[in-house]
Amino acid sequence: MANSKTLGESLRRHGVTRRGFLKFCSATASLMALPPTMVPAIAAALERAKRPSVIWLSFQECTGCTESLTRSHAPTVESLIFDHVSLDYHHTLQVASGEAAEAAREAAMHENQGGYLLVVDGSIPLADPGYSTIAGISNVDMLRETAAGAAAIIAVGTCAAFGGLPKADPNPTGAVPVSEIIRDKPIVNVSGCPPIPVVITGVLAHFLTFGALPELDRYGRPMVFYGQSIHDRCYRRPFYDKGLFAETFDDEGARKGWCLYKMGCKGPMTYNACATAKWNNGTGWPVEAGHGCLGCSEPDFWDAGGFYNALSIPTSDVTGTVVTGAVAGAALGAAAALLNRGTQGEAREKHATVTVDDLEKGV
Amino acid sequence: MERLDTIPVVSASSPGSAVGVTGNVLPLLHEIRHALERLARDRDPTVIDLRAIPFAPGDEERLLSLLGRGEVSLVLSALGRSEIRESGYPGVWVVEHYNDAGERIALQIEVTDIPAIARSQVADIEESSTRLNDLLMNDNG
Amino acid sequence: MSEPMDFLLLVRGTGFDVALTIFVIGVVLRLFEIFSLGRGVNLAEPRGREFGPGMRTILTRNVPDPHTFRRQPLTVVIGYLFHIGLLISLLLFVPHIELFKETFGFGWPGLATPIVDAAAVITIIALLAALWHRASNPVMRRITRAEDWLVWLATFLPMLTGYLAYHRMVDPYPLILGLHLLSVELLLVLFPFTKLMHTFTLFIARWYNGAMNGYRGVQS
Incomplete structure (x- = not known):
């Protein structure tokens, strides 16, 4: 159960020195991703914390x-x-x-x-x-x-x-x-x-x-x-800006650690601390291991398109849409052409030759 | 079968070059340089938390090897081990905190004359004065 | 909580499908119509070839006509800056290339993003200048119809939202990325039924001009 003792009292009772407490506060500031200048404030707050x-x-x-x-x-x-x-x-x-x-x-x-x-x-x-x-x-x-x-x-x-x-x-x-x-x-x-x-x-x-x-x-x-996207904090970001990408998981670019955008990395739309906090006691994180970000901290990430499709690729079958559209367009175009031919024919039929005499009569 | 920890890990990029594969160490060195100028001019110390820096593989080693080792190394034993050492650039300190399990819980660059945590703390000084007083009283009594 | 994401998923899925279908059907239909109308039989004796001069004119008309430049320098300069910037932003930005690759099965190398970014800024400035020119120049105002404002807006919005999305100037990101896609979808839908069709018809018109002149044996 929660007790009424403050953290400061509890630490001192356990024989923790001020130095130890300061170290604890530094680690806590780092943990909370707060600037080291906050350490005194954290120490004061933790001293009183229950x-x-x-x-x-x-x-x-x-x-x-x-x-x-x-x-x-x-x-x-x-x-x-x-x-x-x-x-x-x-x-x-x-x-x-x-x-x-x-x-x-x-x-x-x-x-x-x-x-x-x-x-x-x-x-x-x-x-x-x-x-x-x-x-x-x-x-x-x-x-x-x-x-x-x-x-x-x-x-x-x-x-x-x-x-x-x-x-x-x-x-x-x-x-x-x-x-x-x-x-x-x-x-x-x-x-x-x-x-x-x-x-x-x-x-x-x-x-x-x-x-x-x-x-x-x-x-x-x-x-x-x-507060910041994986993309903006990614150590591979310079490669994105230079236009250097891994095209497959085993090519030259992948070996050189280039940007994984084309391999479906969702870093640009994902907000998380992986790039700095890292995983497994700071050992690394997905991009460092050579795999794109799945976007797991974003809503509906399971439905946000294939994990291995570039972020800019729509979730639907674009090639199919283009082919179907082109066929439908051609069919409609042919129909329109027939219609226009009919109009052209009619116009030709109604065409009457006008002579200079006709024009003069009209004046 | 080879154990995982017996397989050597080889970093593809060589430390020693400040740029490395991504060039992420350079801006940090500039930040340290500015902090040193501030310290020299205004006596204004700076702490840089390296957890907040997106390092590429090998960047941390590159930075630490570029900073090098200076004359002073301290080991602190409080809630686990801590290492405080001056780098090859006096005024630039590397502070590493570990917990009881030996896992690193913080890595900081401090640009100051001496990191605050290395000093004896006022509360502890007062307490030790009391304790020593008690000891002497008991001995005398 | 997740509305911006739902919106993004909608415009990346169904929305894009609908817009792309209208775009492709519309463009193919209109091109088919134009070609199928054909041209009247020319009974005059040909004095030269049609194909070569036609193709050449497609290229030579890229060079601005000096008279037009002297009369309306702004139109020419803005026009070139805008079109080049637009093509760079559209065709040489890697995320866009990935979309083309997914659609057509082949891609091409892109440019470094700072260059594309600069091109996008030039394009946006050129578009704003074009708007100002259209609104302030009496001749331009006289010949401007409602469709021209609409086409300007349909071109401007994808550029603006794309720039905002790239620089993450709108929070949350899925919202601005979704708006970028939505604006592109608006452009795709309007494309076949407005002056935007000049992207394709321009080359047909140039070819006919060149071919006709070639047939008559005159330079075009």
């Missing part, structure tokens, strides 16, 4: 988001979860606890009414509540009930933020994102499939540090992480 209670609900999802979070490393997720937030309910991690877990959720909701943070991963099926239930409670009911007393909601992953894979055409379960059900609470969308681990913890750290949500973009995503 452990917030966190309830984590998982709906129609693949657990990839939780997998991603448990691999975040800065600060270690253990320290973040166990020292600085009170994760009172996470049904995937607590699944073996059964009713005790449900009781913990209800207790946390009750004790921290209006103050707890609700984290949701997965979309919510509306076509039939039976498609996804937890302890016999439908996803939509559990979300409404738990959201009612939450201070804010963090929709983790593209499913919770935008509907994701379950919502992909033809959307058999009638999946919707959190924002279509809950309209009266602040919602942060931490999109991505999965989201970058440090982005999840960065948003949690921001709430922990400042007790408020970070500045959001039009899609409700934190500006610090989703």
Whole structure:
């Protein structure tokens, strides 16, 4: 449960020195993608910060988001979860606890009414509540009930933020994102499939540090992480501007690390922090591994055309349209030609020879 | 079968050239140069968080090898290890923070006379004065 | 939340299909009509060939006529700047080439984006100058019809939205990319039924001029 001790007190009790605290603050600033000049402000805020209670609900999802979070490393997720937030309910991690877990959720909701943070991963099926239930409670009911007393909601992953894979055409379960059900609470969308681990913890750290949500973009995503496109932050961008592209996955350009636009990279329309935060403890990220961006942090990315088609290529069959159009145009043109021939013929028939005498008579 | 970590990783581009494949290190070096000028003129320190820089493979190594190593290296043990070292350009420091698990949690370039974290902190100084006082009192008593 | 994306998906899918169908049917229909009308039989004795002079005129008319230049220098200069800039922006920008490649099965090398960007700026300025010229010059105003304003707008919008999209000046990006596609679709739909058809008929007209003069044995 969330306790009333501030983070500063709790750290000191654990024998953490000021230097250690400063280091923790530097890492946290870096984690939140805030400039290092913010470190004193972060230190002051963290000194006073209290452990917030966190309830984590998982709906129609693949657990990839939780997998991603448990691999975040800065600060270690253990320290973040166990020292600085009170994760009172996470049904995937607590699944073996059964009713005790449900009781913990209800207790946390009750004790921290209006103050707890609700984290949701997965979309919510509306076509039939039976498609996804937890302890016999439908996803939509559990979300409404738990959201009612939450201070804010963090929709983790593209499913919770935008509907994701379950919502992909033809959307058999009638999946919707959190924002279509809950309209009266602040919602942060931490999109991505999965989201970058440090982005999840960065948003949690921001709430922990400042007790408020970070500045959001039009899609409700934190500006610090989703403020710039993959394309604009990509280290391969100079190749795009120079017109140097990989044409296949094994050609000279691919080996030299040229731009992957022609291989279907969706970097220009994708907003995420992959290019700087990177993955696997900073080892690399998709483009660095030689594969284009899929655009996984954007709404409807599953339906946004082939992953290997350049972004500028329409989703429909353009060649087919051109051929069909040309044939239809030719047929119509032939019909028009016949019609015009008829008109020409008529004009010729009506043509009467005029002589100079005729003209003079007319005057 | 060879283990993954026994296969050597070879960077295709050679460090030593400031430009590299993408030229992303150059603007950073300019930023450091401007920061040094500010430090010399106004005593105004700068911290650059390298996590916010979109590096190409090999860029970080290129930058660090270009900066080189200077006279001072410090190891800090607080919430895991930290390495603080002066680069070959006095006034330019490389600060690396690791957590308990040995994973790097921050990499920063500090342009200053000495990084703030290397100094003894006021609160800690006050506490150590108290502690030493207590020790002496107990010994005397 | 996802309306701009829905909009982008619509204009990238069905919208593009509809516009492209109207464009192709319209252009083929009109060209077919023009060719099928044919020309009256010329009973005069030919004094030269038709083909060679026809082809040559297609090329030679690219050079501005000095008299026109002296009378209306602005028309000539703006016209050239605009057309060259437009062709560079349309045909040598890599994302556009990818679209042509997908459609026709072959592509060609593109230019570095800063060059295309500069060409786009020149095109936009030339279009604005053309608009100002059309509105302020008494002769131009006299011969301007509603269709001319419409055609100007249909040409200007893809350039403007393309520039804004490339420089990400509108948030969110899918909205401006969608608007760019929508404006291109408007251009495609209007194309066969307006003066925009000159893109194709220009060459037919030049060929006829050259061929007719060739037949009469005079220089064109």
